[in-house]
Amino acid sequence: MTAPIDVGALSAPAQKLAQPSAPQKLREMAARGIAPGLKPGEVVTVLVLLASREEEPAREAAEKTLAALPEPLLQGALGADLQPPVIDRLARAYADRLPVVERLCAMPGIAAETLEELARTGGEAVTELIAVNEERLLKNPRVIEKLYLNKNTRMSTADRLVDLASRNGVELTGIPAWREVSVAIKDELIAEPSPEPTPDDVLFSETQALAEALAADEPVDTHVEDEEGKEEIKEQYVPLYKRLADMTMSQRIRRAMLGSREERMLLVRDSNRLVASAAVRSPQMQEEEVVLISRNRNISDEVLRIISTTPEWLKSYTVKRNLVENPRTPVLVATRLVQHLRESDLRGIAKSKNVTSPVKDAARRHLERRKS
Structure with a gap:
């Protein structure tokens, strides 16, 4: 939780308007973004205050205004020294607008919780933006964890983040298979940052798309046994298996944790124990899958x-x-x-x-x- 807004840091007119005892008509105007005499940053701060009060009659109007701020008001607010709760609210509301997120991330008042939320839910462009500030990432390792577990984060970027943490002795306990992840990265070549996705990034995202297309409604095994107890991959999963086989160990481990049930059932059989262990440690793993795995004599x-x-x-x-x-x-x-x-x-x-x-x-x- 970010700290509450410090009303005392606002100008006297803004403080008066921010009080629950302020005239209802003035609060209703402020909820529409109309507050004569206030700077854009203070207008938005008052909007956030109104939107955060459960009993505030103008709350719904304030939320609606915050979701679609007039461009001059938004740009003016981005030029101000905003308080952490205001930054957080704008970051969540405008997470799909990279220029807005970029300016918010550059603000000294941005809270670790806000960065974590952006890292958890942001698209590729947002995760790339957050991943470049190594000093800040090392101060807030949970942001690295959220980036790693975000499917939108490029695989090459995830590798760099794991390498950064490992080199600096940072243990990312929020990644369920951290031991496997950190061991796997030691023997792999780390790609330099690039404006465009690398071939490995493309393979990772294409594999995800294929896995999603093959996903079944109910847990199913990807293999069948012959009369002698030997397993064979079901025909429909062979293309997915081949894509996974083309990946590096660190890529397979990340797919094991983030991928589909079918991917986990393939990767839990991986000849590399680190990959198989990561699959069974996946935060996505369900009891029905564990039932299938625990009775399998080839595991x-x-x-x-x-x-x-x-x-x-x-x-x-x-x-x-x-x-x-x-x-x-x-x-x-x-x-x-x-x-x-x-x-x-x-x-x-x-x-x-x-x-x-x-x-x-x-x-x-x-x-x-x-x-x-």
Whole structure:
């Protein structure tokens, strides 16, 4: 939350108009952007005040005016020393106007929360603008995190931001797979900033478009198993798989975190453990996907270990049962989860030919304990 507007910093006429006790007619005029004697910056400040008061009768009119300020009033306000809440309101209202955002970002009073919001929601041009001020980014690492997790941020820019943080010892805990991201970037060539997207940027955005076109309404697996248990990629996902295969490790990790369910189901099987781990750590991951992954016998033990140490996923009984029954689950993990299963499932596990001997033994022991 940005600090409230400091009414005491306004001129005497503006302070009078800003008071809730000001005549209703004057407040209604101010809500339309009409405040004779006030400078443009103060007019907009009063508008923000009126729009922020829940019980203000002129609030709706003020909000409407702020959303479409007359150009002379807007430009005049941008030339003033605006307070953080006013900058924040204008940044949100005019996020699609790069010249406006550029002038707001250059203001010394802009709050970290405002930069974070622009980094989270801004289009490509806005994210490129924010990403150039390295000194400010290092002071506000959360802005780097928001930029990285914004699909509109170019891949080459995301790589530079990760490299910047890594070189300066900044840990970006807001990126779920930060360990994987920071390790991946060490061995990759970092592209210099450029006015136009790089070929890798184009590949990244085109892959996103393809993934969105293939997205299903319900979670589905991207693979099918043959009679011998070997997996093959379903035909419709082969083009997406090939595009992902052409990417660098850092690009695949970012797609794993930001991409579609289908991309996660492809990347969670990646031969590179960093990529597979990032996929299962994705903030987009849903329980239905984890159910599919946890029962898959072609998934790496590291992915299954991550699932087993994520409290959110262990709330699901199906996930716990799948982990116990999956022979790829680390033995210590599977035997620890045995105690949480129902007797009917334990009896089946104790007799199963597809479960490892230590897990079957653990199931038998727990059955005996429950009988005694």
